[in-house]
Amino acid sequence: MQLIAYLQSAFGLSDDLLRQIDEASTTKVFQKKSIVLDTDHYSKNVYFVQEGLVRMFYYKSGRDITHYFFPENSFSGGSESVFNHKKSIYGIEALETSTLTVIPFTAIENLATGSIAINKLIQAILLESLIGFSSRLQSLQFETAQERYQNLLEQHPNILLRAPLGDIASYLGISQQTLSVIRAQK
Amino acid sequence: MQLIAYLQSAFGLSDDLLRQIDEASTTKVFQKKSIVLDTDHYSKNVYFVQEGLVRMFYYKSGRDITHYFFPENSFSGGSESVFNHKKSIYGIEALETSTLTVIPFTAIENLATGSIAINKLIQAILLESLIGFSSRLQSLQFETAQERYQNLLEQHPNILLRAPLGDIASYLGISQQTLSVIRAQK
């Protein structure tokens, strides 16, 4: 789905706001395995995944860790760095050839100074992100690797099919070998 | 510090808004070990800790888990349930006799329909909460129990002194016994 259509259906923004967002944004195709956004850069962009699958990742002690997967019709962008003015430790990689709409967040911020609706949109995105973190936290703290895999399998079976095992392992917080073992026993 | 003074210094809200928030809020003293908010209830209140220390907790498989500690000058309240309309799994307990200001979030929401500044306040609270979760997640995923304890010791040494070990252990995501062992060796 296209960004504007999505915003309209999910948030019911006025035509005028939609037009302004549309004008500020650009849509680009990223090849499979290409880097959409490097780690450790300043970036005030938000990416809307129109088509395809991307992963947000970062480096921790030299390892590549998957922070999150973003399939079609989702917003990706290092929340913290977009809202703060900090360097983002996160990078974004296209796992499939993907069509992304790049939205400069500064444009959203400008609109936000004059529109309550846009503020609500921002809050909705923040809240969604918060809920995601919260459930991730619970899962890491209380579930075994096995259970986490099982949940992913039930909730996002397509990701299992579309992303490399290594990326999934780091997303689940386990080593690739462990994931392999878990997957074998079933 | 009192809520209004805090809001003024941290967010620079207008006198008019401050007055409205003040009028909607009430301040109460909770005895040590008393329950400020039960788990599994609907609650649209936000609590500002003027004095004392409270912990937010929930039950997971029959165990009492500390979600977070809130010392003086911080806002407590089950973010997710305040913003959604869901039951909160979180409860709040006073670890010390504490003075709390209870703010009905509906009042904030009402003000938010007409004030960009209030929207920014809401976003700031959400963002802070997001950053907190994020660092918690990282810590759980990559640090050993030992390191997590060490960090808490460095960043919030007072909590170690003011809260029971069992509550701290569940906050760190380890058993009380393990925390005891870690604390002994050093």
Next chain:
DNA sequence: CGTTAGTTTGAGAGGACTCAAAGTCTGTGG
């Protein structure tokens, strides 16, 4: 069809858990 990335398998090690029991602290009633 060979090179490289991705996945599986195995052995051994270590951290944290559980269950269990002993020891210490704290506050209340005598």
Next chain:
DNA sequence: CCACAGACTTTGAGTCCTCTCAAACTAACG
């Protein structure tokens, strides 16, 4: 002011999950 009960903390033994290191497979791509 002391003694005792209940809460809190420590210590120990044994177990299990997940990790690392290492090596063998397998699939993908030019």
